[in-house]
Amino acid sequence: QKEVEQDPGPLSVPEGAIVSLNCTYSNSAFQYFMWYRQYSRKGPELLMYTYSSGNKEDGRFTAQVDKSSKYISLFIRDSQPSDSATYLCAMSDDGNQFYFGTGTSLTVIP
């Protein structure tokens, strides 16, 4: 079983829709959780960082961590064509070595 599971998609939504991206994990020791956005042929860009459980909001983005279910989510409100990218989740138990999901490809259609 992989440490981190993420549905690769592709996911296609109309502009203005709410997008929900998810990752599940098996290691209950994970306590650092991050979401990255990666445009085609570019390096990953850190979007959200969460420690332990709970929600974190930044503009149109909300990250949720449910440690009891070993499940994390990223919500994008009022999605824009510029949000079209691959979204990677990453997590760690000690903050030194991170385990990445495979990425979900998102397309927002104008």
Place this chain on the structure above:
Amino acid sequence: DTEVTQTPKHLVMGMTNKKSLKCEQHMGHRAMYWYKQKAKKPPELMFVYSYEKLSINESVPSRFSPECPNSSLLNLHLHALQPEDSALYLCASSPPWEQETQYFGPGTRLLVL
């Protein structure tokens, strides 16, 4: 300066060549990382330097040789690579006050012929 820079952006090399990738940050970060990313795959960790010392080496072949000359600079020396080493090589860094977060550079796209 609030970013991680990487040079060159693109590199084409033969299997007998020796080349180096360079990564630089001036944000006071004391952990630096090399990742390899193949198309449509997540980044794979290669090396971690913490306070200029190699702390993690993920069983990377010796044809990849990292070097951290100072706290701002990270190199990856390449020698006798194989075509399957063609990939995007990403550098990342973490600040000591928030070492759980990693900030990535744009990457060097490497093609080995």
